[in-house]
Amino acid sequence: MNTMSSRDKILGAIRQNKPAAMPLPDQFTFRTEYPDLVAQFGQVLQSIGGRAEVVPDLEAVKIKVQEHFGDLSTIAVTVPGLESLATFSLAPVTDPHDLEHIELAIIPGQLGVAENAAIWISEKEMGHRVLPFITQHLALVIRAETLVANMHEAYQRIAPAATGFGTFLAGPSKTADIEQSLVVGAHGARSLIVYLIG
Amino acid sequence: MSHPALDHAAASEVFNRDEPRVNWHDETLWWVRQKRDRASVQLPEWEDLREAASRIKFHVLSHMDELLESFERKAQENGVTVHWAADAAEHNAIILSILRKHSVDKMVKSKSMLTEECHLNDFLSANGVEVIDTDLGERIVQLRKEPPSHIVLPAIHLKKSDVGETFHEHLGTEKGATDPQYLTEAARQHLREKFLTRRVALTGVNFAIAETGGFVVCTNEGNADMGAHLADVHIACMGFEKIIPKAEHLGVYLRLLARSATGQPITTYSSHFHKPRPGQEMHIVIVDNGRSTQLGREDFRNSLKCIRCGACMNTCPVYRRSGGHSYHNAVAGPIGSILAPNLDMRKNADLPFASTLCGSCSNVCPVKIDIHDQLYKWRQVLAKEGYVGGMKKASLSVAAKVLASPTLFRLSFNTARTALRIAPWAGNNPLNPWSKHRELPEAPKESFRQWWEKNRANP
Numbered sequence: 001m002n003t004m005s006s007r008d009k010i011l012g013a014i015r016q017n018k019p020a021a022m023p024l025p026d027q028f029t030f031r032t033e034y035p036d037l038v039a040q041f042g043q044v045l046q047s048i049g050g051r052a053e054v055v056p057d058l059e060a061v062k063i064k065v066q067e068h069f070g071d072l073s074t075i076a077v078t079v080p081g082l083e084s085l086a087t088f089s090l091a092p093v094t095d096p097h098d099l100e101h102i103e104l105a106i107i108p109g110q111l112g113v114a115e116n117a118a119i120w121i122s123e124k125e126m127g128h129r130v131l132p133f134i135t136q137h138l139a140l141v142i143r144a145e146t147l148v149a150n151m152h153e154a155y156q157r158i159a160p161a162a163t164g165f166g167t168f169l170a171g172p173s174k175t176a177d178i179e180q181s182l183v184v185g186a187h188g189a190r191s192l193i194v195y196l197i198g
Numbered sequence: 199m200s201h202p203a204l205d206h207a208a209a210s211e212v213f214n215r216d217e218p219r220v221n222w223h224d225e226t227l228w229w230v231r232q233k234r235d236r237a238s239v240q241l242p243e244w245e246d247l248r249e250a251a252s253r254i255k256f257h258v259l260s261h262m263d264e265l266l267e268s269f270e271r272k273a274q275e276n277g278v279t280v281h282w283a284a285d286a287a288e289h290n291a292i293i294l295s296i297l298r299k300h301s302v303d304k305m306v307k308s309k310s311m312l313t314e315e316c317h318l319n320d321f322l323s324a325n326g327v328e329v330i331d332t333d334l335g336e337r338i339v340q341l342r343k344e345p346p347s348h349i350v351l352p353a354i355h356l357k358k359s360d361v362g363e364t365f366h367e368h369l370g371t372e373k374g375a376t377d378p379q380y381l382t383e384a385a386r387q388h389l390r391e392k393f394l395t396r397r398v399a400l401t402g403v404n405f406a407i408a409e410t411g412g413f414v415v416c417t418n419e420g421n422a423d424m425g426a427h428l429a430d431v432h433i434a435c436m437g438f439e440k441i442i443p444k445a446e447h448l449g450v451y452l453r454l455l456a457r458s459a460t461g462q463p464i465t466t467y468s469s470h471f472h473k474p475r476p477g478q479e480m481h482i483v484i485v486d487n488g489r490s491t492q493l494g495r496e497d498f499r500n501s502l503k504c505i506r507c508g509a510c511m512n513t514c515p516v517y518r519r520s521g522g523h524s525y526h527n528a529v530a531g532p533i534g535s536i537l538a539p540n541l542d543m544r545k546n547a548d549l550p551f552a553s554t555l556c557g558s559c560s561n562v563c564p565v566k567i568d569i570h571d572q573l574y575k576w577r578q579v580l581a582k583e584g585y586v587g588g589m590k591k592a593s594l595s596v597a598a599k600v601l602a603s604p605t606l607f608r609l610s611f612n613t614a615r616t617a618l619r620i621a622p623w624a625g626n627n628p629l630n631p632w633s634k635h636r637e638l639p640e641a642p643k644e645s646f647r648q649w650w651e652k653n654r655a656n657p
Contacts, residue, residue, distance in 0.1 A: 007282035010438070010486045014263045017494030022260045024443065025253040028450050030243040044463060096428055097394055115453075116463035129475055130427035133420045133467075151464075152449040160445045161410035164276070164473030168452070170464050173420040177335035177351065179358040180226055181378035186334060187386060187393070188420025188467070 029152035037114045037147040038196060045117035048171035049184045050192035052117075054144065058082055061141060061195045065106065068193065069137065072103040078127045079108045079141050096130040105135035105189075111146040112194070113154045113168070119194065120158050122166035129165050138172070138189035144198030202526035205548040210520035223355060224518040230351070231512040233461025234562065241453070251450050252566035255503035258441055259493065265408035265441045266484065272411025273482055276473045281483045286316035289485050293318060293400065293433060294325055296481055300431055302327075302398050306389075308415070308422035309333040310402030311349050311506060312435050312485060314528035315541075329400075330392045332421040334385050341368045347522025349529055350459045350508035355521050389421070399425030403436035403482075404505070405451060409444045412472040413482065416455065416465040423469055432474065433481045438489055439502040445470075451505060454564035458507040492540045497575045501536045503565040510559035510569055516552050525549060532559035536572040539580065547585035550576035608647070615641045 034040040042052035055061055058081045065085055069075070076099070077086040085106060093099065107126060109119035119140050123129050132138055148154050160166055173188030184190065204212070214220050238244045258265060270280045283289035289312075297305065305322075307313065307329050319329045319340075331340045335352035339345065341364050346352030353361065358376040365371040371384045401422045405414040413434055415422045426432045442451065448468075456462040474480035493499050511517045511531030522530035527538040527546060532553060538546035550573045559569040580586055600606045618641035644652075 006284040011263050013490035019260045022256040024257045025250050028250040118464050133423045151453050155446045155449045160470045161472050166470045168468040175334045175419050178361050178378040183378050183382040186419035187424050
């Protein structure tokens with residue numbers, strides 16, 4: 001293999017062929033005004049197959065989870081303060097394959113975006129990178145005060161390179177690859193509920 | 199490289215034999231285009247976003263070398279191994295060498311048009327490696343031994359009854375079952391087993407960030423993440439034009455991408471990879487494969503701004519009525535038709551002609567590529583280079599002579615008018631492709647010139 005020479009060959013050809021320098025545009029961020037960020041977030045989340053619930057505190061989340069998911073027996077939790085809901089301990093897990101049978105994961109998000117209902121979660125919150133994907137159902141907990149209007153604001157607040165992995169997650173896993181019929185629950189979580197505290 | 203079995207026009211003719219199905223294909227894609235319209239008008243700044251996206255990409259094209267070097271340095275600092283591949287063969291060889299190093303002969307792959315472009319699956323399969331495509335649409339076409347017909351909607355040419363038959367044969371679903379929910383569940387179970395047992399996962403790259411050395415992969419299904427986070431080795435493959443300067447520029451592209459593609463406000467997962475997880479190995483393969491040549495073609499370099507949303511395909515009247523497979527190229531539709539001739543002019547000389555030049559593609563493009571202008575310019579380059587077929591060239595050169603000479607013009611149109619009156623069937627024949635689905639007009643007795651001479655010239 002001669003990858004060093006390919007590198008130089010490619011970069012050399014690029015240098016020879018690239019156009020004259022063009023500056024970055026001055027404007028590439030835009031402001032969005034929504035009268036009510038929580039309402040906007042909830043509406044968009046519903047339109048993409050998820051559900052938002054506003055709750056006053058973590059105690060209320062506990063009650064809601066017991067109501068919604070009382071029939072599930074394998075629950076993993078990474079939200080500080082909700083440990084008592086866990087029936088599966090993540091602490092001893094070193095191999096992500098061991099998370100195969102998780103039925104519900106409850107994970108905190110750093111912030112939510114009202115325009116598209118995306119929630120930023122870094123691997124620090126996930127515990128294991130695969131957890132929000134491999135779980136059958138997903139519950140995310142965010143503070144309502146973290147909501148921002150659009151993606152430009154979101155990128156001003158998050159630090160994507162601060163950890164090795166992070167994702168904007170919007171709604172449950174879905175596909176429309178069979179005759180454009182929307183089916184929720186492709187490979188990732190079959191359902192998403194977002195608890196907005198505040 | 200050899201000619202395709204059928205050129206675009208001939209393959210479209212086959213596709214058009216089943217008229218109800220063509221109508222369905224046309225309507226389905228138009229429906230996706232309308233979803234894009236509804237999503238875009240919800241953002242008052244939509245046109246400004248397109249302008250910003252376009253200008254960031256112009257900056258990228260003109261600073262490509264520096265951005266790639268920065269990306270490489272940062273990625274290496276993050277513990278990622280960076281490879282460079284001059285062409286498809288080298289790309290494929292790099293992937294195989296990584297698999298061999300780990301003694302692995304099975305892997306999962308999420309959507310990557312680049313690996314389609316490089317024919318990676320065929321190469322690996324010939325070398326004893328089994329590749330499972332994990333995007334549902336890609337898995338469907340893979341089981342059917344077909345290529346994807348659309349870059350975002352790989353199985354858009356198939357009906358649920360086709361998928362039902364394929365799954366009955368390969369996944370053991372009930373015969374005759376066509377419920378998308380049931381079929382998707384079967385694929386979920388089938389692919390979950392693959393995710394859990396494969397040690398190597400390959401993904402594409404939607405955006406690579408020069409400033410941080412990270413890359414972003416967007417999916418709705420979660421298949422890229424399921425593969426990558428369970429595998430011991432994650433390989434991400436990217437054409438070098440995927441680079442953007444900074445993470446904050448993602449705000450522009452992630453707002454445009456899914457809205458342009460399917461009308462969604464964002465894909466379900468927009469995953470940002472920076473470092474391998476502890477114990478994992480992460481590789482990035484940066485591929486040229488003709489891109490640096492395209493960068494040097496002034497009229498065509500803007501095609502490298504493409505973010506692969508597929509909006510130009512959904513809106514194209516020719517794509518919608520000819521189907522993706524008629525383009526015999528990994529990327530079909532208008533964007534594919536301006537990328538393909540760069541890869542192989544002889545093989546793809548027909549593609550820039552698969553367009554009405556209506557310009558709808560350029561109007562929906564989120565990064566403002568002048569697609570229809572490039573289609574028009576490619577036609578001229580291809581004719582000059584001698585790649586345009588005999589029939590088209592001969593008829594156009596006759597037309598040029600006739601239109602340049604008033605005497606010849608008059609003579610030939612008088613003859614044509616007479617012929618049309620005496621023998622209208624002469625024009626409605628298989629030698630004249632224009633007469634498909636069209637009747638030639640009824641010819642008047644005299645030309646306007648003859649009428650003028652009789653009634654006005656000598657009063």
